[in-house]
Amino acid sequence: MKRLLSKIFGTSPPIRIVDSDFGTICYDEPGELQTWGYWQMESHWRGGDVSSACIPGDENGPWERERKFILSKFSNQDKVWQICESAVFEQASRFVDDLTLQLVRSRMRLTTINTNPRETDHSEWEAGFDGPTENPSIYVLITLSGVEILHTTVDT
Numbered sequence: 001m002k003r004l005l006s007k008i009f010g011t012s013p014p015i016r017i018v019d020s021d022f023g024t025i026c027y028d029e030p031g032e033l034q035t036w037g038y039w040q041m042e043s044h045w046r047g048g049d050v051s052s053a054c055i056p057g058d059e060n061g062p063w064e065r066e067r068k069f070i071l072s073k074f075s076n077q078d079k080v081w082q083i084c085e086s087a088v089f090e091q092a093s094r095f096v097d098d099l100t101l102q103l104v105r106s107r108m109r110l111t112t113i114n115t116n117p118r119e120t121d122h123s124e125w126e127a128g129f130d131g132p133t134e135n136p137s138i139y140v141l142i143t144l145s146g147v148e149i150l151h152t153t154v155d156t
Contacts, residue, residue, distance in 0.1 A: 014026050014027060014028070015027040015059060016042075017061065019039075019061065019062070021067065021071055022039070022041050022053065022062075022070075023041065023043045024041075024042040024043060025039040025040060025041055025055070025062070026039065026042055027039055027040075036056045036117055037056070037057060037058055037059070038054045038056045038057060039054070039055045039056075039057050039061065039062045040054055040055075041053045041055075045074055046074075048077075049109040050074060050110060050113060051111055051112075052111060052112040052113075052114075052128070053074075053112065053113050053114060054114040054115070055067060055070050056116065056117045056118075063117070063118075065117075065118045066115055066118050069118050069125070070113055073113045073125070073127075074113065080127050081105055083127075083144065083147050083149070084127050084129070084142050084144075084149070085101070085105065087140075087142055087149050087152050088104055088108055088129050088140050088142070089101045090152075091140045091154045092104065092108055092131065092138055092154075095131070095138050095154070095156060096131060096138065107131075107132040108130065108131060108132065108140070109130045110127060110128075110129055111128055111129065111130045112126065112127065112129075112141070113125070113126070113127055113128075114126040114128075123145070124143055124144065124145055125144055125145075126141055126142065126143050126144070127141075127142050127144065128140065128141045129141075129142075137156055138155075139154070139156075140152060140154050141153045141155070
């Protein structure tokens with residue numbers, strides 16, 4: 001059906017489903033830079049701050065191993081914070097006045113968790129943190145392998 005719509009209209013509408021774990025999610029097809037598609041959350045997870053996740057999968061839904069990985073991170077956000085807290089502080093403190101390591105969790109919000117296909121336990125994943133409400137234009141993205149931080153990126 002999707003291929004038929006693509007032939008008729010040139011592009012097909014995105015696939016959207018209501019997932020029992022992630023709510024409404026939308027499928028982004030594989031592109032030039034990646035051989036897999038991924039599912040993107042469209043709302044906050046269970047009323048918290050996490051509002052974005054890229055979960056690898058195909059047209060049928062997120063792949064099970066990747067689903068379990070993302071859900072484990074969502075359910076253990078304190079562990080994500082423990083791994084990333086110092087790096088978030090190091091990057092955000094360059095832009096946020098009076099930020100201390102003790103205040104970083106109360107002033108920054110964990111909003112994004114993404115993963116590549118989970119080929120090994122050390123496959124890359126990302127955790128993203130939005131700045132405080134008084135300066136929301138700061139976004140710190142941390143790329144990890146297992147619990148090792150590979151690099152950080154700051155967008156302002």
